[in-house]
Amino acid sequence: MSDLSGGDAAGLVIETAGLRKEFRGRRGRLRVAVDDLDLAVPAGGVHGFLGPNGSGKTTTIRMLLGLARATSGEMRLFGESVPRGLPGVIDRVGAVVEAPKFSPNLSGRRNLLLLAGIIGVPTTRVDEAVETVGLTGRDGDRFKSYSLGMKQRLAIAATLLKGPDLLILDEPTNGLDPAGIREIRETIRGLGERGVTVLLSSHILAEVQAVCTSATIIANGRLLASGSVADLLAADDDVHAVEVPDADLALGALVRADLLARRVDEHTVHVDTVEPATVTRVLAEAGIYLTSLTPLRRDLESVFLEVTAGQALGEGPRHQQGDQVGQGDQAGQGDQAEGGAS
Known part of the structure; x- marks a missing residue:
C-alpha cells in the first residue's frame, strides 16, 4: 500500500492511499464498499469521480468529510490528515452530498441570508453566490416554487458563502431534466474556470466528459483509471x-x-x-x-467499458453475494451523519 508523505506540495487537494471501508450487511456478512483506493485530485479545475451506483463514490466522499469512518488507509485534504486534521481545513471545503434542505416558504435569498448569519460571513457573499450560480432575478422567489435544477443551484450557492477552495458535489444532476442538467453543468464549469477545485461524483459519463478536466474511474470500490480527460480520451x-x-x-x-x-x-x-x-x-x-x-475517437463510455472489462470477468473486490450495497453507495449506515449542503 502506498502512503501519503508529501502533504500538498505536489498540488493535490485530495489524496487517499489504501483507503478501505468494510461494513456488516443485514445478515452479518462482511462487505467491502471501498477497496484499497488511491485517489489523487489536483488543485484547480473539475475532477470527475466516475462509477456506477454502488461503486463506492458516496462512501468515499463521506469518509473524506468525516461522516463515515474508514476501516483502514489514509486520507488528506489540503495536506492535512483526515479525520484528525479536518477541523483545520473544513472551512475550505463545501459539499452537497444529499438533497438540499431549505425552508420552503422562504425565498432563496432569505434562506441564504439566514445561513450567512449562522456561519458568520458577510451578507455581501449572498449576492456573489447568487450571481455565480445564475439565480439573479429568481432569488426573491420562494424555495418551494423552484425547479429541481434551481434547488440544486441554490444548494451550491449555500456552499459558496464561505468561499471554499474545494467543492464536492455528489450526483448533482440526479433527477434533473435536460435544461436543469445544462444549468448545473454550466455552473460547475464556471466554478472550475474561477479556480475552485470541484470534485464531481457522477455515474453519467457524458456529464463528466462535458465539464471535467481530469477524472478517476472506480468500480466495486477499486480504482480502475485516473488522469486528465484528454489523456483518457486520447485517440x-x-x-x-x-x-x-x-x-x-x-x-x-x-x-x-x-x-x-x-x-x-x-x-x-x-x-x-x-x-x-x-x-x-x-x-x-x-x-x-x-x-x-x-x-x-474514444469517449468516456468506451474508456469505462474497457477498464471495467476485468471487473465483469470477476477480477474485482471480493463482494459476497446476498447483501447488496444500496442505491447511491449507501454503505455503512451506522457511520453516516446528516448530509445536505455544508
Whole structure:
C-alpha cells in the first residue's frame, strides 16, 4: 500500500492511499464498499469521480468529510490528515452530498441570508453566490416554487458563502431534466474556470466528459483509471473505422492481406493499422471503394467499458453475494451523519 508523505506540495487537494471501508450487511456478512483506493485530485479545475451506483463514490466522499469512518488507509485534504486534521481545513471545503434542505416558504435569498448569519460571513457573499450560480432575478422567489435544477443551484450557492477552495458535489444532476442538467453543468464549469477545485461524483459519463478536466474511474470500490480527460480520451491512432458498401467483402479482403479487422455492422469495419494508405490500397485492389476512413475517437463510455472489462470477468473486490450495497453507495449506515449542503 502506498502512503501519503508529501502533504500538498505536489498540488493535490485530495489524496487517499489504501483507503478501505468494510461494513456488516443485514445478515452479518462482511462487505467491502471501498477497496484499497488511491485517489489523487489536483488543485484547480473539475475532477470527475466516475462509477456506477454502488461503486463506492458516496462512501468515499463521506469518509473524506468525516461522516463515515474508514476501516483502514489514509486520507488528506489540503495536506492535512483526515479525520484528525479536518477541523483545520473544513472551512475550505463545501459539499452537497444529499438533497438540499431549505425552508420552503422562504425565498432563496432569505434562506441564504439566514445561513450567512449562522456561519458568520458577510451578507455581501449572498449576492456573489447568487450571481455565480445564475439565480439573479429568481432569488426573491420562494424555495418551494423552484425547479429541481434551481434547488440544486441554490444548494451550491449555500456552499459558496464561505468561499471554499474545494467543492464536492455528489450526483448533482440526479433527477434533473435536460435544461436543469445544462444549468448545473454550466455552473460547475464556471466554478472550475474561477479556480475552485470541484470534485464531481457522477455515474453519467457524458456529464463528466462535458465539464471535467481530469477524472478517476472506480468500480466495486477499486480504482480502475485516473488522469486528465484528454489523456483518457486520447485517440487510438492504430484503429480506424472503414465505411464501405459491403462490410463482409471488405473484411475478407483485409483479412487476406493479414490485417487485423472486425465487422461492426453491414457497412462498417474496424481495422488495426498505423498506415491508412494500406487499407485504401488493399480495398481498391479488391475492387472495393470505401466511403470514409477515420481514426476512432474514444469517449468516456468506451474508456469505462474497457477498464471495467476485468471487473465483469470477476477480477474485482471480493463482494459476497446476498447483501447488496444500496442505491447511491449507501454503505455503512451506522457511520453516516446528516448530509445536505455544508
